[in-house]
Amino acid sequence: MSRLRLALLILTCNALFSSQAQTHIRVEPPNWWAGMRNTELQLMVYGENIANCNVDISYPGVRIISIVSVENPNYLFINLNIGNATSGKFEIVFTKNNEKIATYTYQLLERIQGSSMRKGFDASDVIYLLYPDRFSNGDTSNDEVSGMIEGLNRADMHGRHGGDIQGVINQLDYFNKLGVTTLWLNPVLENNQPSWSYHGYAITDFYRIDPRFGNNELYRVLVEKAHSKGLKVIKDLVFNHSGRGHWWINDLPMNDWLNQWESYTQSNYRQLTSFDPHASASDTKHMVKGWFDWQMPDLNQKNPFVARYLIQNSIWWVEYANLNGFRMDTHPYCDKQFMAQWCDAVMHEYPHFSIVGETWFNHPLWVSYWQKDAPNIDGYNSNLPIVMDFPLMNAINKAFDEEDGWETGLARLYEVLAHDFAYPNWNNLLVFIDNHDKGRFHRDSSLEITRLKLALTFLLTTRGISQLYYGTEILLPGDDARGHGDIRRDFPGGWIDDAESKFTVQGRSAKENEIWDYTSNLLHWRKGANAIHNGDLTHFNPENGVYIYFRHSNQQTVMVLINNSHESREIVGSRYNEFLAKFSGGVDIITGNSIDNLNKFYILPRSAMVIELD
Secondary structure, three states, rough: OOHHHHHHHHHHHHHHHHHHHHHHHHHEEOOOOOOOOOOEEEEEEEEEOOOOOOOOOOOOOOOOEEEEEEEOEEEEEEEOOOOOOOEEEEEEEEOOOOOEEEEEEEEEEOOOOHHOOOOOOOOOOOEEEEOHHOOOOOHHHOOOOOOOOOOOOOOOOOOOOOOOHHHHHHHHHHHHHOOOEEEEEOOOOOOOOOOOOOHOOOOEEEEEEEOOOOOHHHHHHHHHHHOOOEEEEEEOOOEEEOOOOOOOOOHHOOOHEOOOOOOOOOOOHHHHOOOOOOOOOHHHHHHOOEEEEEOOOOEOOOOOOOOHHHHHHHHHHHHOOOOOEEEOHHHHHHHHHHHHHHHHHHHOOOOOOEEEOOOOOOOOOHHHHOOOOOOOOOOOOOOOOOOOOHHHHEEEHHHHOOOOOOOOOHHHHHHHHHHHHHHOOOOOEEEEEOOOOOOOOOOOOOOOHHHHHHHHHHHHOOOEEEHHHHHHHHHOOOOOOHHHHHHHHOOOOOOOOOOOOOOOOOOOOHHHHHHHHHHHHHHHOOOOOOOHOOOOEOOOOEEEEEEEEEEEEEOOOEEEEEEEOOEEEEEHHHHHHHHOOOOOOOEEOOOOOEOOOOEEEOOOOOEEEEEEOO
16 A cells, blocks of 8 residues: 555544544443442444454553454444543543544543432332423423424424423422422433424433433433432333434444344234243244334344443433432333343442333233242243332222222222232332323313322322322323323423413312312322331221221321212221221321221211321
């Protein structure tokens, strides 16, 4: 090669990889932290023909373990040990033929003091689930963002409406007034998709907050401000798939980065194949490796580089934003061995952290398979601490619309709870009456408000970790029969041009204030209710349309009564003497009324009582 040609080649490489053009080299994770429990770090480097370069790092405590080239020469994977490194910056130097092609400045940050001990959520908490795009628009300047494919269209129930992270920050006092303790935001990472991008479940950049919601720093501010007001924050993760618009889709690191087929193949959605001892290999493959949707390419977590990428990404967000927990979307659709590895890695780094997986099954035994330490016959241990109690949700949505019978009405609740023997930890169940994928419990104004009161009373006093869906406290309607957009309506008052604000007493109707006050009263009482947080649950077989159970600990005993019938019922205390014999009376925290005679008293039709016994 002539000197002229060599000089031109070096100039070309410098143009592509110069430190003045950092966008030509992409490194993920974009930074890391010194002092992590896991001392190994894998960097994914992306740049044109970067695999043809040598790599050098000179920084005390940072050692290159290996440099891995893969089938796409535009990627390099650098495996580091950083166990003895302190915080600071160092240069990653790329050379070719002994000529420096590029440098990349990488930073190890200092961890927040005590960050490894950050507290997750548990049964003492009540989670408030909200859709950022549909909750509050606090910054209209990001309604339209250059480079984002889908713009604002509030008239379209499936379009973007403009809610954002600043809107959530603006309403932090509202959550305190209501009485919830934890916020779960549906995904806020970049979803640069042509349509339906508002829901957040088709991620196009795992390290970037969608600019229509704000930016990474604003997300960190949200968590910081939430913590200052005593609120925890859960991040919604999606590891089963990315969005079709993800930056790597048109230049994959390797062919098996995705689960690919000869032609588009959708998941059969048969989640039972993940534990069915009789399932065919074909059905199991189509469940796990089939795509959830044609806009959502399925990630292959069996690929060790994909697995490492996802594990490090989740740990990065915990450390960056100081999070309290994760909720994992479509948990059983991922490779289950990887999911166990992921849970173990996160919990090893943060022993007091919380993870809940979306375990959408209709039977308690099917849900219990996914909880950590379940005695599964196949030996599988998910390492997943918290699972979602869809069976109880289904029962709640039927119980208060039926006449009580042997298997109907309140018996549905009793029977689901009787299956708790299947769970290693029944207090680590997320309990809810509706969410962003199910029709709202109070779907329209034709339903009686007492129905919702009964459901809320049960939800907030049964075992497990309670979750409310935004708007339930103001009777926000929504019917899934009219599409997901209908159950993800805008919260009235979240937009400056809204006619009224349901965030305020003045903006709510009398009926809306009635349910808001009812909910808030229960929530604030619950904060100090030790028996609800970590006490046992003992229930009595429902009779005459009345279901009675006790939450009890060494410090407190609470008697909960739910009358599902349309008549007043006499309560004869002798049936419940194993608890009531020790008490002379109590106070119904719903009404504030004292109950001075526990031997005989009455409960009104279609009502509930929560008696703190004295």
